[in-house]
Amino acid sequence: MCRWAAYRGDPLYIEEIVSSPAHSLIEQSHCATRAKTPTNGDGFGIAWYGDRPEPGRYRDILPAWSDCNLRSLARQIRSPLFLGHVRAATGGATRRDNCHPFVQGIWSFMHNGQIAGFERLRRAMESMLDDELFDARAGTTDSELMFLLALQFGLTQNPFSAMSDMLSFIEGLSHKLTGSALIRFTAAFSDGKTLHAIRYATDQFAPTLYAAPLGKGYCLVSEPLNDDVDAWMEIPPGSAVTLDDDGVSINAFKPEGIKEAARAVMA
Amino acid sequence: MCRWAAYRGDPLYIEEIVSSPAHSLIEQSHCATRAKTPTNGDGFGIAWYGDRPEPGRYRDILPAWSDCNLRSLARQIRSPLFLGHVRAATGGATRRDNCHPFVQGIWSFMHNGQIAGFERLRRAMESMLDDELFDARAGTTDSELMFLLALQFGLTQNPFSAMSDMLSFIEGLSHKLTGSALIRFTAAFSDGKTLHAIRYATDQFAPTLYAAPLGKGYCLVSEPLNDDVDAWMEIPPGSAVTLDDDGVSINAFKPEGIKEAARAVMA
Amino acid sequence: MCRWAAYRGDPLYIEEIVSSPAHSLIEQSHCATRAKTPTNGDGFGIAWYGDRPEPGRYRDILPAWSDCNLRSLARQIRSPLFLGHVRAATGGATRRDNCHPFVQGIWSFMHNGQIAGFERLRRAMESMLDDELFDARAGTTDSELMFLLALQFGLTQNPFSAMSDMLSFIEGLSHKLTGSALIRFTAAFSDGKTLHAIRYATDQFAPTLYAAPLGKGYCLVSEPLNDDVDAWMEIPPGSAVTLDDDGVSINAFKPEGIKEAARAVMA
């Protein structure tokens, strides 16, 4: 069970979300209050968009609360769109390549959740990737692989459709290889312009997702960053969230089976 | 708030205490049940006595539960006397030099507890050390400094008397410099032959200490390693414990003020 | 360009090879004298056989010369068969999973050399692995993959034949996918009883391999551990070396194309 927070709006210092509030990500990593896994000490990461098309990124495997580099960077770097993640390993060794956010080109991605029986699905999932995306796989997590599959299914062209196809593919694959399927998936992802998020699960336990205005912008979080309960809107399960210049929009999200184009990729 | 375990007896694989039981040190580091700090992800260490007079030692700053090296070492190394520690930082950066056990020559030492207002006492405490022990200081923790002060006060000649003088000195110093004193101290230490432990505090909240037979030997732990409550004897506050070839002996321990010899050092 | 050393004989402290001699592995890692890459600061590892059937292992990504844990372990652990490796990355990120020796069950393996154009061969090489060996892949190096392929081709049954098939397979694959093949391979591997080594390359530049008696045993090294030139016998390119209770035996080694059994695996 991981925790994450993302922001889009007027440039904001990363520390506003990562270290300043009473229930910032770092504080949450030290003492999680609403989640089942009692600690988050398996690494962390931030990705932010600045002058370059691709995001900057800093990841490390230390507990976030003891990392001086993170504190200094979060205090210095101001960005109109950034993602922060604290990891509690459900699978995959503790190493930088397994820390979120994952980045490919201009895209960044981070995730809370898991795929039941991932080890039995991993190879078949990896075999779906084109050579270029296959070579881009650096770690061993289900999260990174879901991101690469979404890119395979057209994340650049149609983000939510690609995520839907990715989830449909994994659900189908899991039924085929294991006789059942359980996916929990609350993720944020961005191309540097729009910030997207999804809250979804194949059962009724989709990991939580909240939104709130922050400064001249909005933030999306896996857990509220403070105890001001009125400020945080819970996004219902089965939702796709978009933050862009028009503000926040929330739509129903339900993978409907794989579309024709994706089916062609899988053939 | 840290957790530790120590063993003396017929040679035992370190994993028997570090990773095998349901409530082993590693498991405890992931989800502490009886202690106030909810997580222990700031590093760990083991020290063990083998062929050499001085102990071997392995420390790292990763969370113990994700360290493959620790698992392999604990499975391979068998020792008649060893100490294991999982750290939750109360002070001092996360780095190897701040991880217990601390080692000087043949002596090893690990500790759970703290000195209130340590930062205001640190320099005066360090100034008590002879040049050799001063140069031996590698980290920034109160624990390492208490160990070095005990060596300064004659740990080699009379372990409990040296610990008593060390605690008396710090208590006196704290009263002098801050107007009050609060020390909590539950520690294990050894010269490779005898395993010593102390449970002590200046108030009524001395960190816990338990003893139990294990295989052909005994172990001392800051928290019981399993739920078999009958197996674990709680050592009362104000106790000095000795494990040697004669078995376990427990005596009252109360720092009585600094002895003349120690006073001479302080003059 | 990496450096390694291996020992088989009466139990010896690992430090005898890793840290004590004037040109020990650690010293070599700080200032390589005969090799082309001027530094070896990308991690190290040791594997040793003790009480358990499988070897113990310690790896880390720090430069070997600054790792206190390595020094302490090498001084404490005595073993009749061990391998030590210092890594200079030719590919694969600096992380523990990419550090030699690699271990699967009772087998250990370490390697100096490289496969030209590995990135273009990687996926096809991985696709040869059975699911179990595929799942065992933890890192991204060519070395780990060569080890897994050798296990796929029967390392347990016939070590040199499996290595020959592995090298033939890669050479054939490289010709097919890239139009040429260049493999340099000087490796040591063991099941805990016999210590094997191979010096081989598809061109005339096989990485060096030396042997020398040491105490009541023999050591094999990629570079001589000291300047006593008479003590070190250079093993010629195209050699397979075996160290067992009968001493050292050296035989010609030349991959002859893949045998029928291996061909069946590839079909």
Next chain:
Amino acid sequence: MCRWAAYRGDPLYIEEIVSSPAHSLIEQSHCATRAKTPTNGDGFGIAWYGDRPEPGRYRDILPAWSDCNLRSLARQIRSPLFLGHVRAATGGATRRDNCHPFVQGIWSFMHNGQIAGFERLRRAMESMLDDELFDARAGTTDSELMFLLALQFGLTQNPFSAMSDMLSFIEGLSHKLTGSALIRFTAAFSDGKTLHAIRYATDQFAPTLYAAPLGKGYCLVSEPLNDDVDAWMEIPPGSAVTLDDDGVSINAFKPEGIKEAARAVMA
């Protein structure tokens, strides 16, 4: 023997100096060409001035050439004044607290050189510090201690005078405690507005220092960043360099003995 580079001028991406040129700091850390220690794999650090009065800082103990975080940060962060350092340990364990640049408040400092017999001087040097600066000492290097002593001697008020007093003090102390003195010191330091550097030694072997225009600014380096020999001006030993809005100024620098004010501190 360490390597460093510093820049002041119109905002420049840090990668321009750290990773882009043929002989960038990272390349130098992998294969040093002009210096005596053949490798620099003991950590690195960058400090840069941005929106805040105090500099941002990123340090780690990995070899610089294998650190993905460093590459990403150097590519994203643009600054009008920054310092970069690659460390080869001459003393002090490999840990982040021992990596340059050191930072106190708005001041940053990095250094190439050493004090002969530092271990015999360390305690007396530390005892000169006021409590606040004593508490600020986080590592064990001579470099950090020289920086703290310069702050003690008035770095904020008069940078070069404070450095002169610091060097005089150490030289005098070394003569007193060891009968001789050998200091080599090539350092850069800044308050975020002016970039200062000193090249000095008590013998004729002051570590090198070069200056060159770069973009709309100047850089100071311990070793030229490329082979364009005409571009790099060697700063002679015994020099104090100042980079501010008026450009580069170079003046003779020779510690003249400790001034009265400093003498009062020492009394």
